[in-house]
Amino acid sequence: MATDMQLAQNTLSPDLANGSVFPRGKNILAVASGKGGVGKTFFSISLTHALSRMGKKALLFDGDLGLANVDVQLGLMPKRDLNDVIRGRLSLDKVVQRYEDGGFDIIAGRSGQASLSALPSQRLGMLRDQLIDLSDAYDVVVVDLGAGVDRTVRMFSACATRTLLVSTDEPTSLTDAYAFIKLGAAAGMSKNISIVVNMASSKAEGEKTYKTLLKACENFLRLSPPLAGMVRQDPKVKETIRHQTPLLMRSPNCDAAGDIEKIAQFAYKEMVDEAKALQKAMRG
Numbered sequence: 001m002a003t004d005m006q007l008a009q010n011t012l013s014p015d016l017a018n019g020s021v022f023p024r025g026k027n028i029l030a031v032a033s034g035k036g037g038v039g040k041t042f043f044s045i046s047l048t049h050a051l052s053r054m055g056k057k058a059l060l061f062d063g064d065l066g067l068a069n070v071d072v073q074l075g076l077m078p079k080r081d082l083n084d085v086i087r088g089r090l091s092l093d094k095v096v097q098r099y100e101d102g103g104f105d106i107i108a109g110r111s112g113q114a115s116l117s118a119l120p121s122q123r124l125g126m127l128r129d130q131l132i133d134l135s136d137a138y139d140v141v142v143v144d145l146g147a148g149v150d151r152t153v154r155m156f157s158a159c160a161t162r163t164l165l166v167s168t169d170e171p172t173s174l175t176d177a178y179a180f181i182k183l184g185a186a187a188g189m190s191k192n193i194s195i196v197v198n199m200a201s202s203k204a205e206g207e208k209t210y211k212t213l214l215k216a217c218e219n220f221l222r223l224s225p226p227l228a229g230m231v232r233q234d235p236k237v238k239e240t241i242r243h244q245t246p247l248l249m250r251s252p253n254c255d256a257a258g259d260i261e262k263i264a265q266f267a268y269k270e271m272v273d274e275a276k277a278l279q280k281a282m283r284g
């Protein structure tokens with residue numbers, strides 16, 4: 001539960017998207033994208049699964065408040081979800097659901113509930129505070145976000161230890177990823193963004209896509225977001241989603257599975273390093 005202190009803070013600055021004042025988790029990885037349909041939900045599920053297979057105690061939080069679909073991709077029928085928390089019926093820890101097949105926990109969202117994406121800032125702040133509290137019980141929390149940079153995305157991204165920004169090599173996806181970084185910079189969170197290139201036709205193409213984005217960031221924003229890795233386009237992904245089974249269970253040896261395992265290693269280490277740096281900065 002959020003402490004009185006945290007609530008008071010958020011009441012004083014309900015919509016403050018400033019990294020320095022914002023409460024931040026030490027083990028939260030947010031998954032974001034400029035444009036929808038780039039594979040965020042698939043990637044979030046597979047990343048959480050890979051982290052769990054690395055022996056980490058992991059929680060997947062469906063933070064796409066308008067178009068939640070972690071449960072759909074996994075074929076789950078959650079009895080409780082975020083709606084119960086937002087309506088004040090249950091605390092966040094009470095809607096955690098064990099996903100035995102993947103060995104990790106899930107907090108499901110509620111799809112098509114427009115009211116969830118239009119939550120008052122104070123409610124959203126309470127949800128974030130509950131998530132940060134709950135994260136203490138885990139090694140890592142992965143947050144699947146909605147596309148774009150609306151208030152919900154900004155808030156969760158700013159409280160994350162790092163944000164993994166997913167882009168494909170389509171020009172529109174790239175320009176939207178750039179816009180995300182630019183707007184994020186204005187909100188004080190861009191230093192913590194790493195890039196994931198999804199659906200890359202080859203490693204070389206993925207690398208090229210990243211370089212294009214990096215160049216724009218360096219030239220116009222003076223930022224150099226690192227590459228967390230790339231996930232190749234793989235027919236096994238569609239197949240696995242159709243079967244509502246996680247990729248690392250159904251096709252653990254395919255290209256995309258190996259790519260995601262590599263990213264999980266990288267992102268976990270990056271997150272731990274970031275948390276250490278944060279702690280050091282706080283000690284002064």
Ligand SMILES: Nc1ncnc2c1ncn2[C@@H]1O[C@H](COP(=O)(O)OP(=O)(O)O)[C@@H](O)[C@H]1O
Binds near residue numbers: 036043231235
């Ligand atoms: N690496 C990949 N290879 C092939 N298809 C992919 C890959 N990643 C995602 N997809 C396809 O993209 C679709 C959209 O993915 P989804 O996770 O729902 O995106 P988002 O959450 O960003 O809207 C999936 O149904 C899947 O078919």
Ligand SMILES: [Mg+2]
Binds near residue numbers: 040041042064069
């Ligand atoms: Mg999604």
